[in-house]
Amino acid sequence: MSKNVLQPQGDFPSAGFWKRMAAIFYDFMLCIALVMVVTLIYQQGILRMIYGADALQEMADSGMLDIDPVLSTLVFFSIFAFFAKFWTHGGQTLGMQVWGLRVQNADGSAIDIWQALLRFLIAIFAWLPAGLGFLWILFDTQKRSWSDMYSGSVVVQLPKNVHKK
Numbered sequence: 001m002s003k004n005v006l007q008p009q010g011d012f013p014s015a016g017f018w019k020r021m022a023a024i025f026y027d028f029m030l031c032i033a034l035v036m037v038v039t040l041i042y043q044q045g046i047l048r049m050i051y052g053a054d055a056l057q058e059m060a061d062s063g064m065l066d067i068d069p070v071l072s073t074l075v076f077f078s079i080f081a082f083f084a085k086f087w088t089h090g091g092q093t094l095g096m097q098v099w100g101l102r103v104q105n106a107d108g109s110a111i112d113i114w115q116a117l118l119r120f121l122i123a124i125f126a127w128l129p130a131g132l133g134f135l136w137i138l139f140d141t142q143k144r145s146w147s148d149m150y151s152g153s154v155v156v157q158l159p160k161n162v163h164k165k
Contacts, residue, residue, distance in 0.1 A: 003109035006091050006102065012156035014143035015101045020134070020155060026095030031079050038078045042071050084116040100158045111153045118151040 043065065048056050059065050086093040091102040091110055103119070105111060111119070126133020126146045133146035140149075148154055 003105070003107070004089075005107075005109050006104055008158070009108050010159075012102075012158055015099075015155040015157045016143065017134075017137045019099045019101060019157065020137065020145075023093070023095035023099045023101050024134075026098055027083075027093045030094055031082065034078055034082060035075050038075055039071060042074055080117070080120050083120055084113060087111055087116045087119065088113055096155075100160060101155055102158055103153050103155050105153055111151065115151045115153055119147045119153060122147045122150045 043056070047059075047065075051059065056065075083093060086096075087103050088110055091104045096102060103111060105115075122133070123145075126136075137143050137145050142154075144154070
């Protein structure tokens with residue numbers, strides 16, 4: 001399988017901590033909106049069709065909808081799909097586009113779906129110990145987070161004069 005070489009090509013510097021945090025915050029806000037939409041479709045669409053409006057209201061009032069493993073699974077896969085699509089097709093989430101960042105392999109090619117899954121899972125665990133996995137960027141000589149190191153990818157800063165297609 002041939003690798004998808006990302007454009008523009010070049011030897012770009014590693015992205016800095018603060019720009020990465022800004023892109024993460026931007027994407028976090030988008031993920032909140034995604035969670036709201038997925039929850040709305042699931043609870044007010046699918047569950048309403050299955051149980052009916054009255055039964056669904058009773059379930060909500062009794063707290064039965066507070067912990068829903070099906071909804072949690074849908075949210076997890078929806079958020080992963082958001083990141084995987086952007087990372088594997090162009091290397092940039094919407095937040096990364098705003099800040100001129102891109103995730104890629106060292107050779108400039110797009111990461112594959114398995115690298116995206118590894119980045120995603122490691123990123124979750126990188127936040128758990130007070131964000132240490134991302135604070136690691138400040139101490140690593142190559143400005144890598146735990147997600148970068150374990151997935152074999154890098155986040156680079158694109159030049160400002162580059163316009164996305």
